[in-house]
Amino acid sequence: MATLSNPIEQNEFRNHFVVIHPLDDAPETKVDTESLGPMPMTMSVRISLLSLRVYLILMMLLVLYHVLDMAKLFG
């Protein structure tokens, strides 16, 4: 393997492209999510998400009932 620490080789690669696999590349700086903290949510967004949660639980129970019904568990 060559190394770019050698100036002659650097010159040799000047008119070429170097492709680096993401796993071999130096780590990239990403969005600092930790410092952002939780997303500010208005009361209406909170209520909407809560309604969504209730709806989802009801739907899960409904699907369960329907599958059991199709399996003839309720006669």
Added chain:
Amino acid sequence: MSDKALTFPAASPDLTPVRGRVVRSRWARDLLTFLMVFGPGLIVMVADNDAGAVSTYSQAGAQYGTHLLWVVLLLLPVTYFIQEMVVRLGIATGKGHAAMIYQRFGRWWGLFSLIDLELVNFLTLVTEFAAIDLALNQFGVNPRLGVPLVAAGLVGIAATGSYRRWERTVVFLCVLDLAWFAMAYTLRPPAAAILRGSFAPSMPPGGLTADLIFLVIAIVGTTIAPWQLFFQQSCIADKRLRFADVKWARLDTFLGACITITVAGCMMIAGNASHVHGFAFTDPAKMAADIGSFSGAFFRDAILLLMINAAVLGTTAISLSSAWAYGEVRGWPHSLQLPWRKAKGFYSVYLLSVAVAAGLVLIPRAPLQLIILGVQVLAGVMLPSAIIFLQLLLNDKELLGPYANKPWNNLVNWTIIIVLFALSLILAAQVAAPKLFPAAQA
């Protein structure tokens, strides 16, 4: 393309040197970059055609012929748009979806999302092993021997301590899935029927029945599943894709979407072949035997092997999405790049998911086809909720900056969410008032 490799010295003693390949032209650079980035998009899409999908699509073909081909075709842009959002989120944050929900929505919502994911994933894994059990039975192999062997192989491919090794193995399995094209070509109905079914939606014979609605929701649920959001984002984070890779990751996702939708159509065509020959559908393994009775044992064996391959692909992707999500939330080391001893919690969740699901299907008989279909429907009704969190994250300008959704993205996504909600409401109405829609003709 040159085969020269070079190493940049590490910037500091703590970092490993950067290795690269040298190429001479722009097209070679683009091709090689794409090949290096390629993987998560293809895998998430092809793994989506898992055992449940084989079952659901072939049932759709067996019951309704080519009439529902347009449904899967319509899902091509839907599945791409949803997964493309995950690509942006994963590359911008370098973190998984579960971690993002925890950090931006707080512990309470994060916990709910995680429970939803782990529950549906576990049920889906049971269906994967149920399909393997069915296929092995058709082959005459004792599932008590075959299922644990498959489970052990699944643990083996993930626990090598190398992301690349896992990815290459899984991409190879994805390529095997292309055999569905040959299968569909041989079993194809007239081209006119395929074109009509794909581009001219019409009501199947029997009209709008409860079974038809249930099946359409199952098709949607199997084509776009909540685990895909978590899987692809974590996979992108694990592969450490960079901002410069966004366009290649999008292309990877788009190609994956095209392949998965076309393969889904091929599965419907296989189901249609058994329908045309007058066989009633019970499960895909039985369908393989039925097809084998008129087209030869080779076709029977090929469909059974493809079914096992689909289940294996689905299992590794779904178990990984569970393990990554749990690892992210618990703050455990969670990377396929780590050896077992350095990520014990992460690999234990993967192992446990595979082992318990494999163990469950070895317990006496259950209506497997009904369980498979039920799980797809459950995934379908839970999907809008998962997409809403995704939609909120993608509109978080503080988090994503220029990678946040554009107005047209939001228009498309809200349309998808509304359609998905409408479908789940139709299901609710149909369950609450069974006489609302006529039952299917026997």
